[in-house]
Amino acid sequence: MLYLIGLGLNGDLTREGVTTVQKCKVYLELYTSFLTVPLKDLERVLQKDITVLTREDIEETQQFLKEAKTTDVALLVVGDPLVATTHAEIIIEARKRAITTKVIHNSSVxxxxxxxxxxxxxxxxxxxxxxxxxxxxxxxxxxxxxxxxxxxxxxxxxxxxxxxxxxxxxxxxxxxxxxxxxxxxxxxxxxxxxxxxxxxxxxxxxxxxxxxxxxxxxxxxxxxxxxxxxxxxxxxxxxxxxxxxx
Amino acid sequence: MLYLIGLGLNGDLTREGVTTVQKCKVYLELYTSFLTVPLKDLERVLQKDITVLTREDIEETQQFLKEAKTTDVALLVVGDPLVATTHAEIIIEARKRAITTKVIHNSSVxxxxxxxxxxxxxxxxxxxxxxxxxxxxxxxxxxxxxxxxxxxxxxxxxxxxxxxxxxxxxxxxxxxxxxxxxxxxxxxxxxxxxxxxxxxxxxxxxxxxxxxxxxxxxxxxxxxxxxxxxxxxxxxxxxxxxxxxx
Incomplete structure (x- = not known):
């Protein structure tokens, strides 16, 4: 399963965001936006290692999607996840591959x-x-x-x-x-x-x-x-x- | 101090929202929106009593604002707090009374x-x-x-x-x-x-x-x-x- 989890404007996740991350392999998309908190702080708060993905990882290789077929994967996104077109496209792609997705919303500009x-x-x-x-x-x-x-x-x-x-x-x-x-x-x-x-x-x-x-x-x-x-x-x-x- | 705390779309507060509520007297504004979770569940999760305010309480009597002059008051709001005009007006009114305010954002339609x-x-x-x-x-x-x-x-x-x-x-x-x-x-x-x-x-x-x-x-x-x-x-x-x- 793939979770798209909003980090909100300042990395202040919701309760559901925090608990969901615990059971997931955790990735972070960072090329559409700017993270306002240090990555290390986010890792400490969530008590998880976070792998930052490049544009190529997100739009082409999509290894994280392959993994979501068999395991729980969280893709952290600054703001509210679907505001960036890229993330709506990830949902379409996941549907084609019969991967269940869930969006955990958060604050947005x-x-x-x-x-x-x-x-x-x-x-x-x-x-x-x-x-x-x-x-x-x-x-x-x-x-x-x-x-x-x-x-x-x-x-x-x-x-x-x-x-x-x-x-x-x-x-x-x-x-x-x-x-x-x-x-x-x-x-x-x-x-x-x-x-x-x-x-x-x-x-x-x-x-x-x-x-x-x-x-x-x-x-x-x-x-x-x-x-x-x-x-x-x-x-x-x-x-x-x-x-x-x- | 007055905190306007977003409940997001489904009452899933952010970490900062949850911790801030703990030190506050807690009110809930409900006439501009619809709460999608039972109030009792919200009280249980937050471990706080929540007082629901009427339109008159919010726009006229404003007892919660008087309290915010001397104590920490949280006004819970469905969605993201400032989306409703009423809440922007509360900020203006608080400024006039020299009450510090802080908005804790959350998801919005x-x-x-x-x-x-x-x-x-x-x-x-x-x-x-x-x-x-x-x-x-x-x-x-x-x-x-x-x-x-x-x-x-x-x-x-x-x-x-x-x-x-x-x-x-x-x-x-x-x-x-x-x-x-x-x-x-x-x-x-x-x-x-x-x-x-x-x-x-x-x-x-x-x-x-x-x-x-x-x-x-x-x-x-x-x-x-x-x-x-x-x-x-x-x-x-x-x-x-x-x-x-x-």
Whole structure:
């Protein structure tokens, strides 16, 4: 049997997650996301050895799936497991091989982003800003952002991850790309959501762009582009407004 | 201090949730949602007495907030705490009273609905279908659904809850309202998401409407209206297609 177990935003597993892991051989998928706790701490808490899988292990070799045919296997996933397309595909593949699967859900940026004070039901499609490739910068995400704004929807903006190069897009880089495409309004920067060092900063993109890259600290980060705000959303957001720009 | 602690979809708290509850006076908010586990079971697992608050307790009297000024108070919330607007307002109110707050996140329908195989980043604004009031049926939710479809976004459809009357909208009632407004396409019915008796059924609304109200079982339920599907989404969804209509 294959268990896909969510680590949530900060590696705080649910009770069912913790007890399920005990009977399993344990793998960790890490190329779609960023682990906010040290792997050693996770191993200590769970009292299990954890094998980190590469993209090739997950999408091609799939040795963990072969093992799940005859034994209990846990695949740990940052956040809520099926949010990444890759993991939905693992479920399809397991079905084809007649392997039973179970998902143990956990917290995700898709609901926890409500910490900004924006109402979750007003979010439109999420977008990801990708790193430029050899001078080419895709812009389809910007069209989705504009369509969201037309229908009064907020936009969750995920930032590119190139895990094999340990490269995680910084909010400054993301805002530079948005600004270059013509975006001039307000942005919310959300850092380490759900962690003890969570930070939310809100302001005009022109102001936030003046800040040094280092200001934004460690990943993971995301942005939120607010659309029209309810006065309750405004009241909540105001506490995060960047006060001083030198 | 006030802790807002997510119960997730099925009352499976995170480790931090469980340990935090131990030092707190414990309340439960239940009028915005439906608890999928018996309260007695939750009390047994947490080894704490839990006081259920009414809407008036939460939004008006707010005795629990007064207590949080001098002692540790936990407010348990189904799902992820800040998804309901009410809880964001509690945070604002706590700030005004200089009460420190902390949110302990957990799973939510907003990410777990990926169990349908639909990609989360393609969901647009969520809507709620309200019960009719004295012959009046609001329709603004239907306009949002149509706008989502124009931009190729899936729609999560939440169903009305009138907790004081123990009245939870059934998928059949919700589909009847949609059908009356002119909706004729495919619908996904999601029942008891994240629970051991989770069920997902997919098909033409005309077909699903032929089923008896009882067919859909116990709440909570939600619907998903898919927009244009990627072939991977189609492949996943197909497993849920209602096969036999008598």
């Amino acid at each position: 898709y609901s926890a982003v409500a910490e900004t004070g924006l109402q979750i039901y007003k979010f439109g499609k999420a977008i990801t800003i990708p790193f430029s490739q050899e001078g080419f910068q895709p812009t389809s995400f910007y069209e989705i952002l504009q369509k969201n704004r037309i229908i009064g929807a907020h936009t969750l903006v995920l930032l590119d991850i190139q895990h094999d190069q340990k490269r995680y897009m910084n909010p400054k880089e993301a805002m530079e790309i948005l600004h270059r495409l013509g975006f001039q309004e307000e942005v919310i920067c959300v850092s380490r959501l759900g962690c003890t060092d969570q930070r939310i900063v809100y302001g005009e993109i022109e102001n936030l762009l003046k800040l040094d890259k280092q200001y934004w600290g460690s990943p993971p980060h995301c942005l939120v582009i607010p659309s029209s705000l309810h006065f309750k959303e405004e009241e909540f957001l105001e506490q995060f407004r960047l006060k001083v720009i030198k | 907003y990410s777990a609905v990926a169990e349908t195989g639909l990609q989360i980043y393609k969901f647009g604004k969520a809507i709620t279908i309200p019960f009719s009031q004295e012959g009046f049926q609001p329709t603004s939710f239907y306009e949002i659904l149509q706008k989502n479809r124009i931009i190729g976004a899936h729609t999560l459809v939440l169903l009305d809850i009138q907790h004081d009357q123990k009245r939870y909208m059934n998928p059949k009632e919700a589909m009847e309202i949609l059908h009356r407004l002119g909706f004729q396409e495919e619908v996904i019915c999601v029942s008891r998401l994240g629970c051991t008796d989770q069920r997902i059924v997919y098909g033409e609304i005309e077909n699903l409407l032929k089923l008896d109200k009882q067919y859909w079982g116990s709440p909570p339920h939600c619907l998903v209206i898919p927009s244009s599907l990627h072939f991977k989404e189609e492949e996943f969804l197909e497993q849920f297609r209602l096969k036999v209509i008598k």
